[in-house]
Amino acid sequence: MRTIAFVTQKGGAGKSTLASSVAVAARHAGERVFIIDLDPLQTLVKWSKARGAADIAVEHVPPTKLSKALAALAAKGVTLAIIDAPGQEGEHLAAAVRAADLCVIPARPNAFDLWASEITRLRVKEKGKDYAFLLNQCPPAQQSARVELGAKALQAMGGLLAPLVSSRVDYQEAARLGWGVSEYNPDGVAAAEMRELWSSIKRRLKKPKSGDATKASSAKTAKAAKKAA
Numbered sequence: 001m002r003t004i005a006f007v008t009q010k011g012g013a014g015k016s017t018l019a020s021s022v023a024v025a026a027r028h029a030g031e032r033v034f035i036i037d038l039d040p041l042q043t044l045v046k047w048s049k050a051r052g053a054a055d056i057a058v059e060h061v062p063p064t065k066l067s068k069a070l071a072a073l074a075a076k077g078v079t080l081a082i083i084d085a086p087g088q089e090g091e092h093l094a095a096a097v098r099a100a101d102l103c104v105i106p107a108r109p110n111a112f113d114l115w116a117s118e119i120t121r122l123r124v125k126e127k128g129k130d131y132a133f134l135l136n137q138c139p140p141a142q143q144s145a146r147v148e149l150g151a152k153a154l155q156a157m158g159g160l161l162a163p164l165v166s167s168r169v170d171y172q173e174a175a176r177l178g179w180g181v182s183e184y185n186p187d188g189v190a191a192a193e194m195r196e197l198w199s200s201i202k203r204r205l206k207k208p209k210s211g212d213a214t215k216a217s218s219a220k221t222a223k224a225a226k227k228a229a
């Protein structure tokens with residue numbers, strides 16, 4: 001089982017919106033998906049009630065019970081756990097980061113979100129976790145200078161997931177109905193964005209962790225040294 005967490009200290013960046021639509025895209029791509037809603041507002045628990053289907057289970061879990069809950073999901077054969085965290089510093093965010101194989105940090109292309117992303121990145125780095133940024137709610141004409149600056153800033157801070165996610169009514173309508181955008185309007189641009197985003201996340205999850213790479217290379221070095229001796 002792989003675990004991804006949508007985290008940033010900034011409310012409104014799109015964590016819950018993207019977590020729900022990525023969950024649906026991943027489900028359609030064959031994953032067994034479970035959403036853990038860490039947010040006391042329980043946004044995705046409400047989304048699930050509106051959805052009224054059992055294909056993607058959603059449960060509110062307090063941070064103290066997160067690791068136990070994840071172990072139980074892995075034992076049950078869930079292949080992808082998605083954590084939606086609240087938009088503030090504290091034990092919820094810390095627990096989400098600790099549990100994640102990959103932290104996805106969404107930001108809108110504005111200075112306040114970008115500053116918040118930087119702080120979140122520090123928290124994630126402190127815990128030695130992998131992370132990638134995501135630019136959300138970009139104006140549909142993506143060539144705007146503001147979007148370009150945002151994309152460059154996030155790339156410089158350590159990697160930006162494709163695609164740039166546009167601001168579209170589909171995201172809001174799908175959320176209201178308990179759907180993902182790929183269910184609300186399967187042929188729409190937003191649906192294509194979420195399919196691409198899931199592919200990007202999946203590729204990113206396959207990358208060996210830096211610790212693994214170091215272990216592998218030091219094992220190689222040790223072997224070579226033994227041979228030379």
Ligand SMILES: Nc1ncnc2c1ncn2[C@@H]1O[C@H](COP(=O)(O)OP(=O)(O)O)[C@@H](O)[C@H]1O
Pocket residue numbers: 010011012013014015016017018087136137138165166167168169171172175
């Ligand atoms: N790509 C998008 N296009 C249009 N509206 C969006 C998009 N992403 C998020 N929103 C809207 O922005 C608001 C905040 O999103 P939300 O997912 O609740 O953020 P967070 O969980 O980070 O606080 C919601 O009203 C949501 O519908």
Ligand SMILES: [Mg+2]
Pocket residue numbers: 015016017039043084085086087
């Ligand atoms: Mg939210």
